[in-house]
Amino acid sequence: MRVVIAEDQLLMREGLSLVLTRAGFEIVAVAGDRDELVRKASAHRPDLVVADIRMPPTHTDDGLRAALELRRRRPGLPVLLLSQYVQRRFAVALLESGEEGVGYLLKQRIADMDRFVADLRRIVAGGSVLDREVVATLLDRHRRGDPVGRLTERQREVLELMAEGRSNAAIAEQLSIAEKSVVRHVSHIYETLDLDRSPDDHRRVLAVVRYLSA
């Protein structure tokens, strides 16, 4: 699979290259700033773009802007954004560019190679991945007297994994319960939070995140 990397920090770029190469990805181009990323990702038509959110020229959210631009030109282009810290608004902005094939993770997650590579493959396959810290932040906002507070502990866990972008099967495996139980929990969560039913595992992240962001 062909990947374009955008990362201006040399050490981080090395680490990323190492992980990706070992996982069998082919790095076709490396970009150091926003314009370079847009140019190279447009030229190489990769299967995946992995970009740091913070990079030149403004050192603020250039990676995110480039990613949005790229996905506007080529809807569905799989993009993983990495960041030193997570912020809800970045997650929401990314998901709103289309829920398929997006990911938003803390940089340090690349150290857990197996999990990271699994996340990459889900993104390439059209899924969405949200860092558990973003999800925890979102859930922390709902503690007192709102529908989330009425969920059971297990249902909260399921909601958390849903928000991270996991499929029912993955949730079942993670929590060591039957997939049928997961389906039951999910439908209960939908009822409690009054969410629109979504047929697809992959299309429910934005709904959950939007609900939790409101």
Added chain:
Amino acid sequence: MTVLLAPAPRWTPPRRRALTLAVGEVAVGALLAGLAVLALTYLDVELTPPWQAALLVLCAWVYVAAGTIAWLRRPSSRIGLLMTVGGFAWLAAALVNTEVPALVAAGTVVTTLPIAVLVHLLLAFPSGRLPGPVARATVVGGYVVCLVLQAPLYLFGGHGPLAAADRPDLVTAGEWVQRGAGALVVVCACVLLFLRLRAAPPAQRRLWALLSAYGIVAVLVFPLGPTVARLLGDDGLTVFVVEVTVTALAPVAFLVVALRGGFARTGEIEELGAWLGADAGGRPPLTEVLAAVLGDRTVDLLFRVPGERGWVNGAGVPAVPPSAGDGRGVAEVELGGETIGAIVYDAALRPRSQEVRDAARVVALALDRERLTVELRASRARLVEAGDAERRRIARDLHDGLQSRLVLLAVQAGVTAETAGNGAADVAELRAALGAGLRELRGEIETAIDELRALVHGVMPAELADGGLAAAVEALADRLPITVVLDLDEVGGQLPPAVETTGYFVVSEALVNAVKHARADELTVSLRRMPGELLRIEVRDDGIGGAGGTQAGHGIRSMTDRVEALGGSLRIDSETGAGTRVLAELPCAS
């Protein structure tokens, strides 16, 4: 304390010029009058040597000269005027020695008047005003003794232009009455001087004691002179010279002490305002100016500053104003109906506080400025302290937290290298054991990364550095366990970094306070760019209120310090039961 003499102003106020002119005219008048007296002096070498008459005129001139200097340097004190009057009294007394009968008669009547003036001077020093009814009665008594009780001596003495009869018995009786009354006046004066001495500030007590003793001697030297001359068998001439010298030096002594008390060549209180405004650049500190103008070296200033319940001194340190009875007076300075400070002065030097209050009124604006400087100094010190404390905290967190964790990791890595796979049967088992050890290591490293991230966040939130104030406040609100309603749409474009960090500090401090203390259900944060390059930050809660108050907490104090350091303002409305509203306005012209 150094001698507080203000440098002479480069200009002379109009009033001063008029005064200088008037005083100069008086001095010239005294000079001419003295010359006239000398010209008219009856020259009979046998009876009165000419230098003897000249000595009296010289003495008069010394009085007038000393009086003129004191008058010019301290127009508001009457002591200079009194000395000048004393000089003319001496001139009048010297008329006795002239050839003109009418002038001799006048001189005869006032011949002992200078002694009464001396008593007056002594009791009125240094303000030139008599401090109470007893002092006034004593001085009046002195004049009566010298002017009225002197009458029998020249009326019944049998010679001279005013002699009505030759009645030695009446003269003797009159002399005794005069001596008795005179003694009473002197005793009263001594008691008054002693009482005043006891109330005097310690620093001035010795000088005043010397001056008082000298004054009493000068008062007594004429009445007792003849007796002393008789006892010593002197012809009276030597004693006379001593008498005149002692008396003539009295105003010089007064002048010297008055100058040590801080007489400076400054204007009257009314001129103080103009003086202060004259040369703002090289202007001496307000305390020195006041010390010079009030002629009181002990003048001190106290201030009211926001955040302190009581008074603070010029260094911003809490201070206690002197209580009544220890010789210090306190005149409060008001500006716009608010007490902003106080002038502490020597009450003995100024029995009436009116002048100090007048001065207070004039210098109110300057004092307000001084007060702001004091407050600024204090808040600057607090900011530096807060910065130091923050650095200490960071250093401690790095040492105790991250560094310890890294050391542990190194140890763990070493142990894994040494022992992982010991006793493994084959390569597969070895790999499994090594992998498990390294995975554990990786987990620990990730924890260290989390810790580092939290630490960096505490120093400067990445959201603030990268995304700006609105983004950082949003992220902050995300982490709070309470609903926070945000109104951040009108923050506008880029803000200066200092405004962003200070704004963030205010919002986070206010939010943390609300969560910790206010028992609030809902918080509102509003950031708004106002016309005039002003960022308005408002944090409101629906909690119990009652925050702030007179004794502001540490958090509120540091919020205020940081906001004011940028020239902004901070207000906290927190009535009990009505929630709390923190309102900060920061100038944000970039």
